Amino acid sequence: MxxxxxxxxxxxxxxxxxxxxxxxxxxxxxxxxxxxxxxxxxxxxxxxxxxxxxxxxxxxxxxxxxxxxxxxxxxxxxxxxxxxxxxxxxxxxxxxxxxxxxxxxxxxxxxxxxxxxxxxxxxxxxxxxxxxxxxxxxxxxxxxxxxxxxxLRVSAKTDLGAALVGTGQARPGEDERTFHRIGASVTQLLVHGLVVRVSVPATLQLIHVAAGRMDAFWQFSDVRSGLVAGALLVAEAGGTVTDTRGNPWDLASGDFLATAAGIHTAAVSVLSSVA
Structure with a gap:
């Protein structure tokens, strides 16, 4: 991948x-x-x-x-x-x-x-x-x-300011700290991106990233079933899949980021600052 x-x-x-x-x-x-x-x-x-x-x-x-x-x-x-x-x-x-x-x-x-x-x-x-x-x-x-x-091929965008990005919660009843991180990350991407979608499920946003309709998706979760399919689709469509700090992603990772290759560095820079 x-x-x-x-x-x-x-x-x-x-x-x-x-x-x-x-x-x-x-x-x-x-x-x-x-x-x-x-x-x-x-x-x-x-x-x-x-x-x-x-x-x-x-x-x-x-x-x-x-x-x-x-x-x-x-x-x-x-x-x-x-x-x-x-x-x-x-x-x-x-x-x-x-x-x-x-x-x-x-x-x-x-x-x-x-x-x-x-x-x-x-x-x-x-x-x-x-x-x-x-x-x-x-x-x-x-x-x-x-x-x-x-x-399929991911978006060719290189400017995070022109990017349509998305996130969402992984499951009901997650801990309050995770909800605060989601809110803070949405605020940061509203500032640095073009438009932010917040919806479920993760896979239906990730297929848009793989198809070049969206430019990035992130999630503060490790729920396997919502990430593995989209992770492979994005990677095989030429995108970049890591955690939110830019480290290679696998099932042991605590969070998730999948992007068009051209905006990955900028997305990591924004998301890695969210505590």
Missing amino acids: STANGTTTPGTGLDTALLTRVTAAVRTAGDLLRERHIPHPRGVALDEIVAEIHANDNAVLDVLKAPLMAARPGARWAEDELEGGALPPGEWWIVDPAEGNINHVHGMSDWAVTATLVRDNRPVLTVVHLPPTGDWYTAVAGQGARLNGAP
Whole structure:
């Protein structure tokens, strides 16, 4: 994956056949999630909303987990999609059966299904399917990033002052210090950037960075499922993926920054000052 110096490390043993199998599994899961979608909120009280979120997750995992495990024998499954931090060595599937689940249960259209194969804490293959539009984003380490089969490329911008950037919270109920950091970082990027988007989920902002529609995304979190797919897509589209201080990013990193290469240094300069 691309790092601060722009180098890449190709995946080993990852081929077109595996990507095809993963894409088919994710798209089947996406069809099910689309069938569950209705254009108005499901649930009013917190416990009702949480129940709807869990119902989406359980329904999609019922059709997604088995084909992914069969596609890569020996890979293990990261069970909790909201967990962060490094995983034990080897290959792991990190899956979000309803990325943007909160949007789905509120009748919105910005949600997806994601599946990412991680090797030794580095994403090496990913598929992101957007059922409302039918689009699918794919990347394999060392082989580029694609939207519906067409190559992706990050923005060519070099001026942070002209940049459209974004952030958001990773999960409800994060600690107050994290919320203060988010607020302070938004203020700094409002001063130094052009426009700041604050929304969820992370993956749906990161696909815009990979496609050159946005120029940077950062998050003060290590939630794996929201970052690994977009990290690989941005890196394989020619972007730079680090932590907010410019150090190479992996699952052990405490925070995250993905940018078009031309504004990375400026973005680090701004974000690294946020305490």
